[in-house]
Amino acid sequence: MMFDRITFDPKIMGGRACIRGMRIPVSVIVGQIAHGATVEEIFADYPDLEAEDIRQALEYAAWLTQEEVFTA
Template sequence: MNWREHITVDPHVCHGKACVRGTRVLVSVVLDNLAAGLSAEEVTQSYPSVSAEAVRAALAYAADLAGERVVAVPA
């Protein structure tokens, strides 16, 4: 999955935060909904401008970010 086809960052849209291409739906909102237990189908129902493929792209984007840096977790 090439998430770059579905995720954009534009300093003039949503203060430069990652959004689903062609929308103002933040990737973080999609991920927050998934983390809260919503299914991809429920996310697309809540945000009709977000496709199922864009939901998968948001997960791929998050996976790439997670692989880029180490976040210290207290023991």
């Protein structure tokens, strides 16, 4: 999986996953959606975002949760 819009820079937001080097963490976008924000509301809050940014933020969050659970 390639995330060309998700960036990590220790000088921006402490190296957290952000959108295209901006000070917009992936966690903020995913959190807003989880709390019921619409894409239009997110665009109003962050006018520099593009639809592909939001899609990749969600894909990245989904990718992070692909874990294997082993039970004894």
